Amino acid sequence: MTLALVVVGVLGLAVGSFLNVVxxxxxRGESLLxxxxxxxxxxxxVRPWHNVPVLGWLLLRGRCADCAAPVSARYPLxxxxxxxxxxxxxxRFGLSASLPAxxxxxxVAVALALIDLDVLRLPNAIVLPSYVVAxxxxxxxxxxxxxWAAGLRGLIAMAALWVFYFVLSLVYPGGMGFGDVKLAGVLGLYLGWLGWSSVAVGTFAAFLLGGVVGAVLLATGRAGRRTAVPFGPSMLAGALLALFAAAPITSWYSSLLLPA
Structure with missing residues (x-):
């Protein structure tokens, strides 16, 4: 398993390099090729040897090899x-049949979170194909x-979260974009596959994280009440939290409701 983790880590570095391009x-609607x-x-x-993930940036000391313009540390991060x-x-999942998914x-989470932070948008070019790819x-x-139960549960959760977010976007259009609605369906598929507790934890965590981020931005003066704050990163972070910790969170919450 250790070798597999090393291989996957190297793959992650290469994918991360491509995600920087994405x-x-x-x-901007530009070609990826x-x-x-x-x-x-x-x-x-960029010379091929300067394109090596992380090492290329370190070798150049964060500057262009030709004009010495600074290169953002976000690339190696x-x-x-x-x-x-x-x-x-x-x-978390081991070398299972579901690992590629x-x-x-x-x-997708890395790409969408950073794009939403940059331009306050979740591009259809990434979200919509995920309804087929996932x-x-x-x-x-x-x-x-x-x-088959996990697959069916995933499809039901996909539809349920899409409808839930769609209703929220109608009730509170200023705080919920349609990109969030479309992303909700994709996340519902994954969370539903894991179980209904994951759906509940992932959804609740998204709103909790979104609220905390908004409160911090207001308290520090970095945003006002009319400032648009991207919700996609909170949705993705909540889903990832559920992926890794839904079971212990659910057990802890159940213990509060039903103390021994």
Whole structure:
């Protein structure tokens, strides 16, 4: 298993490098293939050995090799963060038939969270294909593990969360965008696959985290009551929290309601 985690970690670094391109180009409607990686200041192409995840940034000391313009530390952090998330997901689910689906969720979560923070938008180019990709990646697990109940529960939760968020967007349009509604369906599929307790924990955690972030921004003066605050990162963080900790959180909450 240790070797598998190392391999997945290296894969995460490579995927994180690609996600940096996705995060920068998708909101701008640019191609992911052309042009190749280049400095946004002087447009000089990035040399292959400078494109090595994390190490390339360290080698250049965070600056362009041609014009010495600063390169954001977010690039290696995205690569490292994706690698850590890939390793954590693999440790959680093991080398199972469903692992590719969870790795896909991890990659999409990183990209969508940062894009939403940057431009206050969850691009259809990423969210909508996930309605096809995620079920297809989970299908082998349904067949291999014969867990038809998990597949059905995931589809029901997908529809339920979509409707729930859609109603919220109608009731409170200023606080809920339609991108959040579309993302809710994808997260519902994954959380429903895990169980209804995961759906409950992931959904509640999203609103709790969103409220805490909003309160902190207001208290520190970084946002006003009319400032738009992206909710997508809170939704994704809540789903990931449920993925790793729904069972202990549910047990703890149950113990409060039904003390021994």
């Amino acid at each position: 995060i920068h180009r998708v909101p 052309r042009p190749t990686s280049h400095c946004p200041q002087c447009t000089a192409p 995205v690569e490292l963060g994706t690698a850590v998330l890939f390793v954590a997901v693999t440790a 969870w790795l896909y969720l991890a990659a 079920p297809l990646l989970l299908l082998p697990a349904v067949v291999v593990e014969r867990d």
